[in-house]
Amino acid sequence: MNRTEQPIIGESPAFLGVLEDVSRAAELNRPVLIVGERGTGKEVVAERLHFLSPRWDQPLVRLNCAAISEPLLESELFGHEAGAFTDAARQRTGRFEQADGGTLFLDELASTSLAVQEKILRVIEYGRFERLGSSKTIEVDVRVVGASNVDLPTLARQGRFRADLLDRLAFDVITLPPLRERREDILPLAEHFAIRMARDIGWELFPGFSREAAEALLTWHWPGNVRELKNAVERGVYRHPEPDQPIAEIQFDPFESPWRPGETGSDTQDGELRLPTEPIDLRAFLDATERRLARHALTVNGGHQGKAASWLKLSYDQFRGVLRKHGLSGKKSD
Incomplete structure (x- = not known):
């Protein structure tokens, strides 16, 4: 069937x-x-x-x-x-x-x-x-x-x-x-996808999610709904280097990279924000932008969280809160 x-x-x-x-x-x-x-x-x-x-x-x-x-x-x-x-x-x-x-x-x-x-x-x-x-x-x-x-x-x-x-x-x-309106279902679904992926790659058991990763899953806006959740969780499992430790990092945008090529029709032009011509999901856009800036701040500051926080004009605790929200470990390789 x-x-x-x-x-x-x-x-x-x-x-x-x-x-x-x-x-x-x-x-x-x-x-x-x-x-x-x-x-x-x-x-x-x-x-x-x-x-x-x-x-x-x-x-x-x-x-x-x-x-x-x-x-x-x-x-x-x-x-x-x-x-x-x-x-x-x-x-x-x-x-x-x-x-x-x-x-x-x-x-x-x-x-x-x-x-x-x-x-x-x-x-x-x-x-x-x-x-x-x-x-x-x-x-x-x-x-x-x-x-x-x-x-x-x-x-x-x-x-x-x-x-x-x-x-x-x-x-x-x-x-x-949409998944953002059924928050109670996010972690049960995530665990289902994670267990299945762990089995597919030969793990003896699924070690669970860290508190920070679970929080990131719950606070993400999920514009792609359950399909997006499945991809993000499976990606987090197969990239996880220590099968006996809880999954600590969830990468929501697989295209995110400090070496990502410039986008055609990017959001900025001559230093100014280019306003969209089509409807957008504002919350998802802002979340993605915040995550991108946090990763970029870590990259340009060699992974030093204190310097990255100052670079973004945030306190250290505020910056750590941003990292937890988006499931980032705080390493420049995120």
């Missing part, structure tokens, strides 16, 4: 509320829409919907609509007959046929064209469609679960997403909370 790597782990009220919503919706043979930021686990929730439903022993078929070019998406969804277009050498069964009797999970629905949306709507409403290059009607029994990380009602008002399809998909909408 090809399941996603993100686990169902959590004890926060926001997460438990989502699980209750999923359990209720799973029993019904109706479309469901899952919305949430990137990395929040939309595919995990779709899997749970399927395996808790009466269709649990039938196919669960997944398709990321943004991963396939527009000309090929119709063929991927509905299939085609041999000769339907230039490269169609043989008949192809589409995802709707593959999911007959089960569930079809359509991720990144907002990336589909209005024409494709109309065909998806027809299958949801009538259970019928035709393969490309064929006039023969095929009937299927498929439960559609859609997902998006953008606001579909806004796109519908702008004419960029079919309002009638949105109405059909939104029989029930499950909105996933």
